Amino acid sequence: MPRKSKSVNIQLVAEEAGVSLASVSRVLNNHPDVSEALRRQVLAVMEKNNFTPDKSVERLLRISVVVGVGDITDYVATILTGMGLAANTEGIELSIQRCSGRLPLLRACRLWRSNGVALISGTEWLSEIPEVADSGIPCMLIETPLERENVGYLCHDSRRAMQQMLNYVHSLGHRRIAYLEADPPNRSYQNRLDAYRELMESIGESPDAFRIPPYPVGHIDGIGRDKEAGYQQTMQLLSSYPGVTAIVCANDEIAFGCYKACAEKGVRIPEDVSVVGCDDQSFARFLSPGLTTIRLPLTYMGRRAIQCLGDFLRGNQTALPKEHLLRELVIRNSAAPPCQTKINGANCSRMKRK
Incomplete structure (x- = not known):
């Protein structure tokens, strides 16, 4: 009767593979000092003999x-x-x-x-x-x-998530919609930007007229997609495009920085400008007003x-x-219909949203 202990099974694998017991052990423990050729050789023998480590290995x-x-x-x-x-x-x-x-x-x-x-x-x-x-x-x-x-x-689906947000903002009556980009532009952020450009083209606006590029200084190593980036982008936006009625942020962290810039400039959210994000980070509902965003799981x-x-x-x-x-549009109080006097360049006198 063949023996069934773990040590014997490993010994049989070593003998059939023509390697040492230590080599099989290193393969089982995923040791870095094992060549891919040796690893494949041992694994092939293990598969042939239907050998699997016992549960003590599985727990590791x-x-x-x-x-x-x-x-x-x-x-x-x-x-x-x-x-x-x-x-x-x-x-x-x-x-x-x-x-x-x-x-x-x-x-x-x-x-x-x-x-x-x-x-x-x-x-x-x-x-x-x-x-x-x-x-x-x-x-x-x-x-x-x-x-x-x-x-x-x-x-x-980042594109559809941003499309859902943009369609909501547009449904409120906004056309002069700014977009705060994120950097580096990985696939997800590129899809979000593409959705913005498509929406602006579809409503007859320039896809780049109110597009604010990433600010090159973020939380570390020059990554421009955090709160500091959003703050700097919004300061640039408010000084260059006073007629913008809505700001769409590539993520919630950028929106957080946007809130600070608006507060410093005396721009009210959403009375003077609507601000929305994407991701539904934990802090989004604690902002004042609560941030309208897309919830991702x-x-x-x-x-x-x-x-x-x-x-x-x-x-x-x-x-x-x-x-x-799936994604979910989370509507809070940071977005509202645009103020017509704001569109015309004057101060907005719209009643504060309840």
Whole structure:
């Protein structure tokens, strides 16, 4: 009768693969000092013999969450919150990695001993994902759809989300609508900008007449999509385009900065100008007035990404999900019909909205 202990099973794998027991152990533990050729050789024998590690190994799953250098914004932090909640529940070791690009992504994953990888807005690594997935490391992508085996994604449609917001603003009667851009212009932000330009063209306005480019100084490393960027962009807007009746912000953080600039200039929201955002960050409902925005399921996305990776790695599901998630227009008090006297360049005397 063949013996069934874990050590014997590993020994049989080592003998058939023609490698040492230590080599098999390093493969099982995702050690970085193992060549891809050796790794594939051992994994092929394991698959042939239907060998899987026991549950003591399963409890040691390591999932690396990869974000860009200088890219821990409130948006990303909300996703990370969901990931952390799932990791605690699922008994998964979670590590947050800031990949600088100095190493190939696969090499970095080996150094991190990653069983699985979750990438947030990982456009810059998109070309490297196939190599990581082919190596046997499953990947979950947030906001970056990629049709590939061993890869899943959770996304929302940024273009449609912004279209929904813009249609609402236009339905209030606004035509002189400004847009505060975000930088760097990843796929999500580019889709939001495209939706704005399309709306302006459709109503007979120039798509670039009230478009304010990103301010090049943000929270770190010159990223222009945070509160400071929004503040500076709004100061530029108010001095250059006094006839604007609505300001659409690429995200809620930019809107936060917009509020401060308006307050300093004595511009009332929404009496003098309507302001809207996108993402529904935690602070949006606490602003005064509450920020009208698009709610995206960020915490849910983070939680589900880790849960799905854990289930996939443990063999509880056969494929990673590829999903486009729903969005919701959240109407608060920061947007109202435009003031006609404001449009004509005079001070607005509209009654304050209740």
